[in-house]
Amino acid sequence: QVQLVESGGGVVQPGGSLRLSCAASGFTFSIYNMHWVRQTPGKGLEWVAFIAYDGSNKYYAESVKGRFTISRGNSKNTLFLQMSSLRVEDTAVYYCAKDMGSGSFSFDSWGQGALVTVSS
Amino acid sequence: QSVLTQPPSASGSPGQSVTISCTGSSSDVGAYNYVSWYQHYPGKAPTLMIYEVTRRPSGVPDRFSGSKSGNTASLTVSGLQAEDEAEYYCSSYGGSNNWVFGGGTKVTVL
Numbered sequence: 001q002v003q004l005v006e007s008g009g010g011v012v013q014p015g016g017s018l019r020l021s022c023a024a025s026g027f028t029f030s031i032y033n034m035h036w037v038r039q040t041p042g043k044g045l046e047w048v049a050f051i052a053y054d055g056s057n058k059y060y061a062e063s064v065k066g067r068f069t070i071s072r073g074n075s076k077n078t079l080f081l082q083m084s085s086l087r088v089e090d091t092a093v094y095y096c097a098k099d100m101g102s103g104s105f106s107f108d109s110w111g112q113g114a115l116v117t118v119s120s
Numbered sequence: 121q122s123v124l125t126q127p128p129s130a131s132g133s134p135g136q137s138v139t140i141s142c143t144g145s146s147s148d149v150g151a152y153n154y155v156s157w158y159q160h161y162p163g164k165a166p167t168l169m170i171y172e173v174t175r176r177p178s179g180v181p182d183r184f185s186g187s188k189s190g191n192t193a194s195l196t197v198s199g200l201q202a203e204d205e206a207e208y209y210c211s212s213y214g215g216s217n218n219w220v221f222g223g224g225t226k227v228t229v230l
Contacts, residue, residue, distance in 0.1 A: 004165070035219070037221075043122070043223065044122045044126075044209060044221055044222055044223035044224045045122075045158075045166075045209050045211070045221040045222075045224070046122075046221060047211075047218070047219035047220065047221060050217065050219075057217075059217035059218070061218070095165070095166070097166075100168070100171060104154070104156075104171050104172055105152070105154035105156070105213035105219065106154070106156035106168060106171040106172070106211070107156070107158070107166075107168060107211075108168045108171070108177060109165075109168075110158075110165040110166045110167075111165055112163070112164060112165045113165070
């Protein structure tokens with residue numbers, strides 16, 4: 001069965017950097033688009049970034065554009081999110097999510113999330 | 121402030137139905153039949169319940185159904201069960217390689 005496991009969360013000061021990883025298993029990782037989605041404290045979900053199955057296309061939410069970079073390693077079935085110039089408002093649980101594919105524009109599997117706290 | 125608007129809470133007794141609304145705009149919900157709904161228990165991974173407005177992934181009970189009218193989508197849970205108590209989020213493709221979400225609705229089974 002599909003499994004997505006995030007790691008790399010932690011506490012970082014404003015202006016700092018952090019790299020999240022998402023280990024994927026149970027499906028052919030290299031043929032699926034992937035996303036990062038976050039849930040800020042007391043608020044709803046917010047889509048963060050998208051990467052095509054082969055890494056050829058990447059898209060970002062305006063709130064993180066220029067500061068976050070999504071990437072993937074298909075040989076190791078791993079998704080990454082490099083976060084730089086972190087702000088207090090980036091504090092959230094970050095989920096990696098598998099795109100359902102077939103043009104459904106939905107997320108059919110999610111990890112349990114990694115908590116990122118940006119605080120001085 | 122989420123792009124899509126959901127009521128913060130909804131409730132019903134076991135066996136009853138509850139409907140959650142998700143209001144967007146002509147740029148997202150109204151423009152595309154790409155509305156999806158997610159069930160989320162605290163500390164767990166969210167689960168896809170409805171995609172493409174009305175379609176259910178395999179394994180999701182047919183008590184869950186989706187619909188859309190104009191800029192508002194809805195999720196209906198019929199025959200409420202105790203295990204349906206969770207947070208529910210709607211999402212829509214927003215065009216221009218962007219996805220938007222609602223703020224979530226806490227469903228309570230009385």
